[in-house]
Every structure is written in C-alpha cells, then in structure tokens.
Amino acid sequence: MPKDGAASPSHWKAFASRRRDPATKREAVLQTAAHLFLEKSYGRTSLNDVAERLNITKPALYHYFRNKEEILLECYRLGTGLIEEILNEIALHCGTGLEKVAAFIYSYANVMTVNFGRCVMRLDEGDLSSEAFAEVRTYKRKIDRRLRSFIQEGIEDGSITPCDPKIAAFSIAGAVNWICIWYEPEGELPAEEIASQFARTLTQGLARTTTNGGEREVSRQEPLP
Template sequence: MSRWNNLNTNEEIQRLKREAVLREAGQAFGRKGYHNTSLDDVARALGISKGTLYNYVRDKQEILFAFHQLAYDLSDRAFAFGRAQGGTGAEVLRAILAHYIELLTGELGACGALMEVDALRPEDRAEAARRRNAFEAAFVAIIEDGIADGSIRPVDPKLAVFTFMGAINWLPRWYVPGGRLTGNEVAEQMTDLLMSGLTVAAARAGKAARLPGSSARAPAA
C-alpha cells in the first residue's frame, strides 16, 4: 500500500499525492485489468475515501491518459539518451530501444493500461495518436540514418518500426515486475533479438550460415 499519510505536507503535496494515485492505479490495472478496476479499488488500496481521490483525478480515463502521456515522456527520454551516446544509426537505435524498455519495465511496470487506447476520450486518443506518430517518425529517421551509414541493412524503415514496436507494445501482456527476469534483463535480451534482424553484421552472419558447406561453428585451432 502506498504511504499516503506519510507524505510531507509541503508545496508539492498535490503533485506527490497525484503520483501516488497513479502508481496505485497502475498496479491495480495490472492485477485486475483496466475495465475491471474501479476508482473504489484504487481508493481502498490507498486507504482513503473515493471523495478524497476526486481531489486528484476526476475519473479512470484521466488516469489512463496520464499513463499514455508518461509512456511518451519516457520515449522522449530514451531518444535523448540514445542520441547522447552517439555512434552509427544502429548503435543509436540499440541504445534507444534498450533504454526505453528499461524505463517501461521500471517506471511504469509495463502497465497493461497502455494497451487500452480505445478507452481514451476522443480528444485524448487524438493527442496520444499525435505523439505516437511523432515517436514512430523519429524511429524511422534513425533507421534511415543507419541504412545510409551502412550499419543497418536495407529494410523498409516503417515496417521495421511497426515490427519492433509491436513486440514492445506487447510487454504489458506478459511482463511481471519481480518475475523471472528483471526489467534490465528483458531490455537487454529483447534489444538483442530486435537488432539481430536489422544490423548488417547479423545479416552477413545469417547469409554465411546458409551457404553450402558453411558452418556456424568456429574453425578448429
């Protein structure tokens, strides 16, 4: 249970308590699903009345939109991180993907509510679509940079983005915080799998393995 009554009573009280609501709601959505979770459930978990909860959120749809906004804020942070690392297009893309997955599994717990796009209000859904389109366009541009510098093999950039974002967007369906794999382990292994289909080196290795008489094993010393 979130420590609602232990928060400091200072000028940041409204923000802190709203964040507590969002965290508890995210955990509840993960346990029971968005449509099966009520604001009564969230209030009960926080140990407050539903009336008090309305001081911080007006309804479930506001919470849902806040999660979507936060997810895109995390994507902005991941892009800033990847670009700061520099390197080839493939290196920048790898850094972005790994960091984004780490942030999703860490700060959002890969919240299942992110799958509930259709439950958003029309105006909120339009804003989420605008940010999603900008997110996808930024990924396309990085893949195009990688193709141009030779670190990413020639692929349809938009199809590549749809492919790996489909895998990442499915995270909320199976990732369990505190489960068999940590968020960092999931990020590392997923990124390796996703990048193996895009990088030139991996493509060459795969082609060599398919050549007659070739072997995937290293030659004997």
C-alpha cells in the first residue's frame, strides 16, 4: 500500500536550498498543503500557512501553482490516481464478484488512510470551480460505477445475495469513505487492520450463505416497518 513519506514530514527541507529542483518542491508544497487541508480544512488554510511550514513566503508558491485552487485540484488528482490504480488491479486479478468487492473494500480502505486519498473524500468539493468540480465528479462517478459493477457481477455469479446494487454501493462506499473522517495517522488503529476488518464485516453482509442449498438463512428480523 502507498505510504506517505513520513509520519509528519517536514517538507521545508525541500526549500532549504535554492537549487533549481521544481519537481520535488512542487511535491513538497502538495504534501504540506494536503496535510493542512486535512487538519484545518481548505477554507481555513491560508497560503501563508502553507508557506510558513515550508519556510518560505506566500508569493513563492505562485512559482509552482497558478492559484490556491490548483493546489487543491492537484490533491484531488493524486488521490483519485491512487484509487484508479487499485481499481484496475482488482478488475484484473480477482475472481468472483464478492471477492472483487472484498478486495475493493480492503484496498480502498487503505487508500483512505493516505493523505492524498483522504483528500478525495474529505475535502469539500464546493471549494472547487465549476470546471474542476466537474472533473472530480467524473473521477468519483467512475469509482461508483466500478463498485456497482462488482456487486452486479457478484449477484450474477451467485456470490452475492440479490439486492439493489445502487443502495449497496452507497452503503459500502459510505462506510469506507467515512474512514477518512475519523482516521488519525498517529492513532492506535493500524490501517491494515481497519481495512481487513471492514472487508470482512461488510462482505459478510453481502455474502450468501451456502448451507441449505443456497437459500440464505439469517436470524430473522425486519427493522421497524
């Protein structure tokens, strides 16, 4: 799984020297920006805040980004890139629909513990311009479609109990997305443990019992009306 450079990386080192190295400096800006966006939100993070952590001044940032929003958009792009990767990997490697869903939950949950991954679901899309907003929504829609197709596949191959894939996808995605809200990189729970527990808990909700000739049987109880 992708990891950040360090626990609380001091990327100001990238700007210690004035040597021309735009690539690593640009990345340093993105890393600290993402960190601050997650810590204080985009709106409450000023460019002065970002610059301060890098031991430079605000206008210096404009050598690497056209404006504040471009920094935000780039965070989204890096995050969705991570997700896209795991999505493609799963579509190829795994077997049944249920296995794909489980693999999705596991990998996706892990991404939700990485800064750029967290940005994708935690940051407020409303801070984006309408064009950038549209772009991000395209990425997200793709993820949603992919998850729904995995579920649909599982229903068809019999590994998943028949259900409305749309609602089921919302349910799963919600559970996993919410990780980016409460997860703390310095906290007790290791990412891998969260990921595997979530994969188990959520898929068992979808898994069809194979006893009694394929007929699902759970302790009966309908919620209220």
